[in-house]
Amino acid sequence: MNGLSSLRCAVLGGGGFIGTNLCRALSGCVRSVRGFGRRKAFPEALDHIEWVSGDFLQVEEIAASITGCDVVYHLVTTSTPGSANRDMVADLQANVVSTLRLLDACRAEGVRRVVFVSSGGTVYGMPKELPTPESAATAPITAYGVSKLAIERYLALYEHLYGLEYRVLRVANAYGPFQMAMKDQGVVAAFLRRMQAGLEIELWGDGSVTRDYVFVDDIVEALKLAAVHEGRSRIFNIGSGQGRTLLDVVRSIERVVGGAARIRRHPARPIDVPVSVLDIRLAAAELGWQPTTTFGDGLSRTAAWLNETVEC
Amino acid sequence: MNGLSSLRCAVLGGGGFIGTNLCRALSGCVRSVRGFGRRKAFPEALDHIEWVSGDFLQVEEIAASITGCDVVYHLVTTSTPGSANRDMVADLQANVVSTLRLLDACRAEGVRRVVFVSSGGTVYGMPKELPTPESAATAPITAYGVSKLAIERYLALYEHLYGLEYRVLRVANAYGPFQMAMKDQGVVAAFLRRMQAGLEIELWGDGSVTRDYVFVDDIVEALKLAAVHEGRSRIFNIGSGQGRTLLDVVRSIERVVGGAARIRRHPARPIDVPVSVLDIRLAAAELGWQPTTTFGDGLSRTAAWLNETVEC
Numbered sequence: 001m002n003g004l005s006s007l008r009c010a011v012l013g014g015g016g017f018i019g020t021n022l023c024r025a026l027s028g029c030v031r032s033v034r035g036f037g038r039r040k041a042f043p044e045a046l047d048h049i050e051w052v053s054g055d056f057l058q059v060e061e062i063a064a065s066i067t068g069c070d071v072v073y074h075l076v077t078t079s080t081p082g083s084a085n086r087d088m089v090a091d092l093q094a095n096v097v098s099t100l101r102l103l104d105a106c107r108a109e110g111v112r113r114v115v116f117v118s119s120g121g122t123v124y125g126m127p128k129e130l131p132t133p134e135s136a137a138t139a140p141i142t143a144y145g146v147s148k149l150a151i152e153r154y155l156a157l158y159e160h161l162y163g164l165e166y167r168v169l170r171v172a173n174a175y176g177p178f179q180m181a182m183k184d185q186g187v188v189a190a191f192l193r194r195m196q197a198g199l200e201i202e203l204w205g206d207g208s209v210t211r212d213y214v215f216v217d218d219i220v221e222a223l224k225l226a227a228v229h230e231g232r233s234r235i236f237n238i239g240s241g242q243g244r245t246l247l248d249v250v251r252s253i254e255r256v257v258g259g260a261a262r263i264r265r266h267p268a269r270p271i272d273v274p275v276s277v278l279d280i281r282l283a284a285a286e287l288g289w290q291p292t293t294t295f296g297d298g299l300s301r302t303a304a305w306l307n308e309t310v311e312c
Numbered sequence: 313m314n315g316l317s318s319l320r321c322a323v324l325g326g327g328g329f330i331g332t333n334l335c336r337a338l339s340g341c342v343r344s345v346r347g348f349g350r351r352k353a354f355p356e357a358l359d360h361i362e363w364v365s366g367d368f369l370q371v372e373e374i375a376a377s378i379t380g381c382d383v384v385y386h387l388v389t390t391s392t393p394g395s396a397n398r399d400m401v402a403d404l405q406a407n408v409v410s411t412l413r414l415l416d417a418c419r420a421e422g423v424r425r426v427v428f429v430s431s432g433g434t435v436y437g438m439p440k441e442l443p444t445p446e447s448a449a450t451a452p453i454t455a456y457g458v459s460k461l462a463i464e465r466y467l468a469l470y471e472h473l474y475g476l477e478y479r480v481l482r483v484a485n486a487y488g489p490f491q492m493a494m495k496d497q498g499v500v501a502a503f504l505r506r507m508q509a510g511l512e513i514e515l516w517g518d519g520s521v522t523r524d525y526v527f528v529d530d531i532v533e534a535l536k537l538a539a540v541h542e543g544r545s546r547i548f549n550i551g552s553g554q555g556r557t558l559l560d561v562v563r564s565i566e567r568v569v570g571g572a573a574r575i576r577r578h579p580a581r582p583i584d585v586p587v588s589v590l591d592i593r594l595a596a597a598e599l600g601w602q603p604t605t606t607f608g609d610g611l612s613r614t615a616a617w618l619n620e621t622v623e624c
Contacts, residue, residue: 085469085473088412088466088469089409089412089413092404092408092409092412093409096404096462097401097404097405100400100401100404101401135449137447139465139468140465140469141469141472141473142469143466143469146462146465146466146469149462149465150408150458150461150462153451153452153458153461154400154455154458156451157397157400157452157453157454157455157458160453160582161397161453161582270472270473
């Protein structure tokens with residue numbers, strides 16, 4: 001694999017949170033970048049990016065998006081941990097079956113490498129080791145994690161059978177600019193928005209649920225490195241390496257917005273593992289990557305972006 | 313879980329190789345047994361067994377087969393290691409999606425436990441440890457292995473979310489009476505048939521490919537124990553624990569049939585790992601199971617059965 005500057009890249013799911021950040025960051029430092037997705041969450045942020053509108057469930061539309069590309073970033077996810085459990089068949093069809101069709105399209109189009117964003121927070125399930133290394137047992141308690149793992153395995157199979165290179169980044173809880181606030185994902189974005197507006201926030205469980213929060217610019221840096229990595233490993237944890245409870249997150253946001261949170265409590269959800277913290281030493285050793293944004297800095301930058309942004 | 317004798321059992325895939333043996337063995341030692349499948353490979357062998365004809369791809373037909381059952385044995389596989397790689401989407405749809413529909417039907421019908429026959433020869437991929445324990449990394453080099461692993465994970469998820477109990481037996485290379493000889497599975501049956509008939513046998517690679525061959529009566533015993541097991545483990549390797557090369561198998565069959573094999577050689581296939589031998593100590597410790605049939609005895613019993621049987 002040559003240097004990043006020579007690569008023609010496609011970003012599937014380019015209109016989403018990480019995708020929007022990735023498209024913007026790649027632009028100017030790769031030979032070409034093309035975004036693909038059903039919609040752009042923040043269209044003006046991608047004004048200068050080549051864009052193909054399409055549905056990941058339609059194989060012809062996928063194929064059109066990757067023509068002439070060396071590297072395909074696969075950031076599409078059509079479900080959340082909550083929705084996947086409610087309809088596991090739909091989750092499997094939309095994510096895994098569609099990815100198999102994508103991989104066939106990549107073979108046909110001569111793509112050299114697929115970089116897939118997997119889920120550091122769900123593939124391990126209840127962790128037996130903390131922080132959790134890539135070599136730990138994978139025992140997801142959500143269909144979301146099961147289908148991500150199946151995709152990882154099919155990627156390995158396509159490399160073995162057909163030489164299609166791949167890298168997987170198991171990303172922890174991402175946060176930062178361009179994150180949408182959704183009911184069961186994107187807790188930092190949701191809390192920040194509501195607390196800035198003086199609204200109540202909703203907390204599932206007692207607030208002790210512990211996650212590994214990683215700023216999106218750090219993730220984007222890892223995604224760039226994954227496109228050109230030449231080492232033996234294929235799967236890398238990408239997180240901060242540090243655990244933070246939900247209550248810690250609320251307290252940190254209180255400092256950023258300068259006011260106390262009003263909290264509405266709900267019962268804990270069965271899809272939440274109590275703790276998830278990733279061991280990120282492999283990415284440090286092999287990708288030469290490490291996160292450089294503190295949680296406080298990341299929150300401040302996210303809050304500043306929110307203040308400038310009109311909600312879509 | 314009560315003793316075996318109180319259980320009402322369904323055997324999905326009951327007309328196949330292991331299924332036919334299992335239905336016959338359960339009959340008389342459980343409260344009731346019902347076979348389900350598209351066809352019976354050896355109809356006369358199942359004459360006295362309650363039978364529901366149906367297609368595993370049709371959810372209503374699955375549901376009809378498990379009504380009133382405590383334990384569902386899931387032995388259906390609609391692909392082989394070779395065919396699964398040729399059409400991974402079809403493999404995923406037919407095996408994994410249909411299993412999810414089965415699991416929903418099991419919840420709706422109040423089934424207590426699902427016992428699933430997984431693939432000890434493919435889920436581990438290239439083994440890093442020999443013999444290979446259940447805790448080893450799973451890195452299949454066939455889509456067949458990927459979909460079996462996905463099913464294992466969904467079983468774990470259904471137990472976690474809904475309390476539907478499960479046990480998985482990762483069965484090594486099975487052989488014995490009622491095995492069909494197919495192009496890329498059932499090598500013992502295929503070789504025995506052809507060598508008894510004085511025909512050439514076909515060998516892929518140099519004959520050094522090493523497998524763990526386990527006699528079907530031993531597998532059936534493990535399946536019975538899995539229905540009533542109360543320990544903590546969920547996944548058990550079921551094999552002989554010993555490796556045997558393809559050439560060893562040919563030599564052993566020569567002794568049974570009393571004549572030298574005529575061998576036609578083909579290039580090695582990318583779907584074959586060079587060696588697969590299972591560590592079976594967990595099944596010994598937790599299920600109280602171990603194989604009791606030597607390879608020579610198993611071959612003789614298979615040959616005797618073949619001599620009595622008119623090929624379907």
